[in-house]
Amino acid sequence: MRYQRVFVPALVLWFLVMVPVGTASAQGEEVPRGPTFAARALQALIDGIQFGVIIAITAVGLSLIFGTIHLINFAHGELVTIGATFAFFLNASAAGPGWHLIPAAIVAVAFGALLGAAIDLGLWRPLRARGTGLINMFIVTIGLSLLLRHIVLVLYGTRPGSFVQYDIQNALDLGPAGITPRDLTVTLLSVAVLLGVAALLQKTRIGTAIRAVSANRDLAEASGIDVQRVVLVVWIIGGGLAALGGVFFGLVEIVTWDMGFKLLLLMFAGVILGGLGSAYGAMVGSLVIGIVAQMSTLWFPADLQYAWALLALIIVLLVRPQGILGQRERIG
Amino acid sequence: MPENGEGPVLVADTIVAGYVPGADVLRGCSIEVRPGELVGVIGPNGAGKSTLAKAVFGLLRIREGTVRLHGEEVTNRPAHEMVRRGVGYVPQLQNVFPELTVEENLRMGMYLRPKAYAERSAAVEELFPVLAARRKQKAGSMSGGERQMLAMARALMMEPQVLLLDEPSAGLSPLFQDQVFARVKEINGAGVAVLMVEQNARRCLQICARGYVLDQGRNAHTGAGTDLLHDEKVIELYLGTLARVR
Numbered sequence: 001m002r003y004q005r006v007f008v009p010a011l012v013l014w015f016l017v018m019v020p021v022g023t024a025s026a027q028g029e030e031v032p033r034g035p036t037f038a039a040r041a042l043q044a045l046i047d048g049i050q051f052g053v054i055i056a057i058t059a060v061g062l063s064l065i066f067g068t069i070h071l072i073n074f075a076h077g078e079l080v081t082i083g084a085t086f087a088f089f090l091n092a093s094a095a096g097p098g099w100h101l102i103p104a105a106i107v108a109v110a111f112g113a114l115l116g117a118a119i120d121l122g123l124w125r126p127l128r129a130r131g132t133g134l135i136n137m138f139i140v141t142i143g144l145s146l147l148l149r150h151i152v153l154v155l156y157g158t159r160p161g162s163f164v165q166y167d168i169q170n171a172l173d174l175g176p177a178g179i180t181p182r183d184l185t186v187t188l189l190s191v192a193v194l195l196g197v198a199a200l201l202q203k204t205r206i207g208t209a210i211r212a213v214s215a216n217r218d219l220a221e222a223s224g225i226d227v228q229r230v231v232l233v234v235w236i237i238g239g240g241l242a243a244l245g246g247v248f249f250g251l252v253e254i255v256t257w258d259m260g261f262k263l264l265l266l267m268f269a270g271v272i273l274g275g276l277g278s279a280y281g282a283m284v285g286s287l288v289i290g291i292v293a294q295m296s297t298l299w300f301p302a303d304l305q306y307a308w309a310l311l312a313l314i315i316v317l318l319v320r321p322q323g324i325l326g327q328r329e330r331i332g
Numbered sequence: 333m334p335e336n337g338e339g340p341v342l343v344a345d346t347i348v349a350g351y352v353p354g355a356d357v358l359r360g361c362s363i364e365v366r367p368g369e370l371v372g373v374i375g376p377n378g379a380g381k382s383t384l385a386k387a388v389f390g391l392l393r394i395r396e397g398t399v400r401l402h403g404e405e406v407t408n409r410p411a412h413e414m415v416r417r418g419v420g421y422v423p424q425l426q427n428v429f430p431e432l433t434v435e436e437n438l439r440m441g442m443y444l445r446p447k448a449y450a451e452r453s454a455a456v457e458e459l460f461p462v463l464a465a466r467r468k469q470k471a472g473s474m475s476g477g478e479r480q481m482l483a484m485a486r487a488l489m490m491e492p493q494v495l496l497l498d499e500p501s502a503g504l505s506p507l508f509q510d511q512v513f514a515r516v517k518e519i520n521g522a523g524v525a526v527l528m529v530e531q532n533a534r535r536c537l538q539i540c541a542r543g544y545v546l547d548q549g550r551n552a553h554t555g556a557g558t559d560l561l562h563d564e565k566v567i568e569l570y571l572g573t574l575a576r577v578r
Contacts, residue, residue, distance in 0.1 A: 224415035
């Protein structure tokens, strides 16, 4: 299998280098005027980082939940949607109170955290107590995802919406590329939130407990850690982060009833690419997924950008099966 | 340690428990640990020895029967509460956090009382001098024997009154097995009651004040450790005929 390590990346590189040459030559001498390739690449990189950190915010919760209870939460996308649509209700809906986006976002994140807690207390904790198998629980997450998504559909409708504030802005000029103050703020806030999560995991007592439960649940219990409480905290963090990611994604893109579901595959890709169960892996993996998705638009139609991100996942796993930050495990 | 007339510190009475619904691994077995006593539990593979330790400690749900700690019923209390009540537990496998250093592992043992870390780590490192020299080493890079020492040290950080050991000699070379048993004896000598589940029946019974022989989830024999060592039935069933020669 050693040839894969060289052959597959080489094939992809060749493809990426050859295709623009092919399209340029097909256009003949009449090269369209506009930003240079380097400028477009820089712009795509900036967009990719922004997209990646938003995916990362949502994927960290997914990864922490998988790490602590080994549950693949198919309904995580809906927590993203609910965060965005709840903020939309508070901010822009005719039926809502018409709050400014900032308090609306804070309340939406708190609502997401509470929803995470309610889902754990009302659904997963009783199922765990009954000894329900992981596959059964995974099927339940699919059902929960459908249920929540369609509740949002009924309440929110199918019309895409935008928040009232920060909707249209002029881009700041960064030389060859540009970024709107809104996108820059979202990106910087996302990075700050990710650093905050890392600090929480690394420096606080509850963070230590989360890492301990992820590493070895029984041993964590034997050390005096209340595992059920730790899992509840993980759901609160995961729900809150998903809602925040939803608000950010709704802000830079658009709010729709199925936005979280569309992001779900990319979240999974980020989590797996980074290394299953590692929160830092989810951050790095999501960043790679975001950058690859945006950079692919330099060569290929934007409709295919998610497909390229997932291809990147397959290629990385062929070369490094445990993911970027995952630990190799001895099998057998 | 001699019996001092107090009631038993830990009693498990006719415990029924299992992993899969409808299939009981423990079918009514009972054990008792008195203050400062070293008690061994032996039996063939699948007898339910490790299951008993898990059920008593609260890691596995007990279907019938009761567990009492100092006379107070603690059946199916969560394991972290058992730690708070003075019970330590060392699992058989994966009993350290491999990604954490020795010091961090010991700190995990003090999760409920982080402020007393310095005092307790000094006490525990006196018992396990090898750990003092390796505070910054990752637990995953240590040998099996050293990991077992660290696992026991972690469990002792909270100053338990009862220590449950699940096959502490499993997977170790004979030399390390002897070291582990010597440490268990020392821990017990310091006044900690120990319930040791062991595959190495002969070595276990040699150091235990009392022993229980489990078979198919029930008590098969009970008696003083040395008596069981020379019991014809126990020799026949669990120690092998070579034991007769000794």
